[in-house]
Amino acid sequence: MSSRIVHIASNTFREAVRDRVLYNLIAFALLMSGAAIFVGQVSFGIERLVVVNLGLTAVSLFGIVIAIFIGIGLVSKEIEKRTLYTVLSRPVQRWEFIVGKFFGLAGTLAVNTALMAIGVFAALLYVSHRFHAPDGWIIVALYFIVLQFLIMTALALFFSSFASPLMAAVFAFALFVIGNFAEDLRGFAAMTHGVQRWLATGMAYLLPNFSAFNVITSVAHAQPVGGSLIFYNTLYALVYTATALSAGVLIFQRRNLK
């Protein structure tokens, strides 16, 4: 990776930290400690289930909100404030800027998720008093959540390379919601015929399939995650992220920065 990408990424990370993005951790910590204490008092035998479900869902939602709302501003804010002018008038290629911004936000989300993961395990320890072997699958669920963040960050960057921040947010959020029902869309495609089938199938494969990444419920029930799913989800996330990022770069390369 070029050193310029590293510098742009680390500056993006620094911006997120100084703009108090990580303050969401306080809300998360309050949520987890409140949930752990509450669950410990009212539930019998399902404490682990509730804490893992709630914790991982919160990690996912907090991260998605950050990925979308910071992601859509990564490029547009720099154009609007004209900070981009002094970057691109240096020996920095436009693609390096986009890729650097991507890694900066992805790094922020990874650190954010790691800190939240500590909170989830702390709450789990509080209600279960000790860790059990199936708790290791929580790490796989967290890994899948991070893979979703990569896809969403790349999509937010893609939309922000040509749309206004508001429209980019709407598109990105819509894709996230639809992506969670991708399996249903594929099921619908299988039931239809003719042009409708082509369209539905095309849409189902074009849109990100987030439902395959959601293993929160099975992990909460202490069920293992298959090795092939880990492999295919990793491959899918990397290919989808690279494709969305490349499309964003292609558009941004031709954009006039008025």
Place this chain on the structure above:
Amino acid sequence: MLAIEILGLEKIYNVGFWRKRPKRALQPLHLSVEQGEVFGFLGPNGAGKSTTLKLLMGLVFPTSGSAKILGMELDDPRMKAQIGFLPEQPYFYDYLTGRELLTYYAQLSGVVAKDRSRKVDAMLQRVGLGDAGNLQLRKFSKGMLQRVGIAQAILHDPQIVFLDEPMSGLDPMGRREVRDLMEQLKHEGKTVFFSTHILSDAEALCDRVAVIHHGELRGVGAVGDLTASVKGKVEIVWRGTAIPAALKALGAECRATTDTVRAILPEQNQEAALEALQRERLRLVSLTPVRTSLEEYYMQKLRPAESSQSAAGGRA
């Protein structure tokens, strides 16, 4: 080798939300700037100065034409390492301190790690921000922002410095400081290409100037050559209420107040007017240029009736 060579650079934007219509921001521009020159790019707001600079910086793409900087194409990273750019009304990452900002730009410009810290500190000192290096930019005044803007443009020791309205919005002290910095760059042999609508700055600093209006080049040349045919005006103020007849003959427009008289007359008649006042034993209060010859030239070039003639003669 020329520092900047612009060959018919043209920019047409498509404006409008639904029905796009073309709007020409820059008519085909031909211009060249020698190395070591301080070149002023003059024109009123919306004339096409910033568009030209953005085209040269690769921020917008030309509709037609091309340009070279130091003999290299505009998208050549080797060329980008040799130039510095200060945009108009710059805004920087305000969550960074002055030192962090310059360090970031030094990293992007390829300044080697071992020299980085020393260069950043020296630059902060040079632009008078030595004590503000650890202050976040959100706490900077406009003048300080402009200075840090110039610092980031010259930090990596570029051969050519592009400055878009570097004196805009500065108080007289700030303008003076920026002018001094530009003079230093000139002494160091750098090429400085700057846009402005403050003509006194251009007259004081530039070897050559170009005048642009409505996206069209109206004139270009050495300041002395351009103003040779155009004379400015001076204002003479003297005590008393008497107006010597000789002054009126020299084309002076006189206005008397209770105890002084103000006369505005062509610059070339200044000596004769002073002699006339001396003959009449009138006491001189002040002598001030009201419109420099460059201003007169500039105003002439902006007049539509003369545009077609001058554009033809203005190509460089």
